[in-house]
Amino acid sequence: MTAIQIDSVEKSYKGFKALKGVSLNIEEGEFFGLLGPNGAGKTTLISTIAGLIRPDAGSVRIHGHDVVTDFREARKRLGVVPQELVFDPFFTVRETLRLQSGYFGIRNNDAWIDEVMHNLDLTDKADVNMRALSGGMKRRVLVAQALVHRPPVIVLDEPTAGVDVELRQTLWKFIARLNREGGHTVVLTTHYLEEAQAMCQRVAMLRKGNVVALDSMSALLRRVSGSQLVVHLKTGDLPLELRPLVSHDEHTNGNKYTLRVNDYSEVEPILARLREAGAVIDEMQLEQADLEDIFIQIMEEEKQ
């Protein structure tokens, strides 16, 4: 079943087109990443899914329910962690979570509220006023608020922006468990591409309001084939026949070259050729291509 169905969604603000006909489907149980540089339209798309923004054209459905015409059914199935660190200063953490449960039509939700607070390390802050919490703690409460009604679809808009390593780990452990054991669909935007690479099964990349890549993580990683061999030469220089392999070079402190290699078998011939040329290696690294390389490559391609 399709958890989120996005059909030709367009949105403009005062002449600026933030979304230019975005279409994509996110299947039930997926851990999906929505990536893109600042201003790509990620938050506009998430706000459209959440019903905070009305699209100019196109539609969004959550488990088959349109977010505009059938908004009550759609919103029951959706938990959203907004990007902005917002809170209501009148209430404690527990009051905030009880109120949020009530807005979703749920009473006597304390057992689940306690479990969510426990999993987000919020238990000892339960009776503390929201004003008195640190930024990281407020972020945890935002996540807890999105989960009070056990939504089958969870959308997190940069949930780890500006938060410490401990929260990131706590958060991802909990969200991964909800995805793995509870079958919750998770949609995530983040600027930390290593997080996306570690968590997401499928990724959409947005640029200037368009989807420029939509594929599984493994297929995307295959796009940038091979690895990179970084050699820092103490003496000597790179022989001419190896120059076509160079993707990057630096000459500030000796000669440093980044060479593209398709697989490990190509490493030894390169090293042999360097020895023959009389070059002495000071440092060497073999790096696997990652999501960041692919992201940069795709964004560069789109620029051209």
Next chain:
Amino acid sequence: MFSIGFRTLFYKESLRFWKVATQTVAAPVVTAMLYLLIFGHVLDGRVEMLDGVAYTSFLVPGLVMMSVLQNSFANSSSSLIQSKITGNLVFILLPPLSHVEILSAYVAAAVVRGLAVGAGVFIITAWFAHLSFVAPLWIVVFALLGAAILGTMGVIAGIWAEKFDQLAAFQNFLIMPATFLAGVFYSIQKLPPFWLAVSHFNPFFYMIDGFRYGFFGQSDVSPWTSLAIVSVFFAVLTVLAINLLKRGYNLRH
């Protein structure tokens, strides 16, 4: 009868003002008492607005109703604008609350605050005046309707305003003059013909006039006329507020 969503939002909106009751309930009661002490002291025995009714007694229902109206408006409007500016309105916009649930919860909480302040003003000021209760049902009906109307106006103003000064303008240039010129401190029969005619276009006048009728059995216009005008005004505002919520005006962009 009432959904959990409505009850929760109503409870939250009520708890919100109750947590700062010194500012939201006690302060307006003190202000109303000062009006009574100053105007009552200066004018009692010198003017008579209704036959056989002392000026201080005449003033008390006006002050009670003025407090009800102003505080009902303040509750819904300030809550909405604060939530919009701090961004926590998102907690109301993300759940599956219907437009009617949102409006009725904000208005019901505004009614509670308006009536709480009104009751406080009444209890304090009643010590200084001799009051009768000729038709108590009218008192209740007009207090409830007046509070609900201003609560609804507060929702509309809170949705419309994007900044605190816009809301302050709505309050200072519309709500305050309309309340003060509605006969809180005087009977409109004492006005020159032009202003008497103008007063009949002010819906706030009918709220206060009908409310006062409940105490003294005397009013500038029939309480039934006031009830009809006030009810129509309430219906129009309710339709307008629901329409704004449906369109997501200034809420969902």
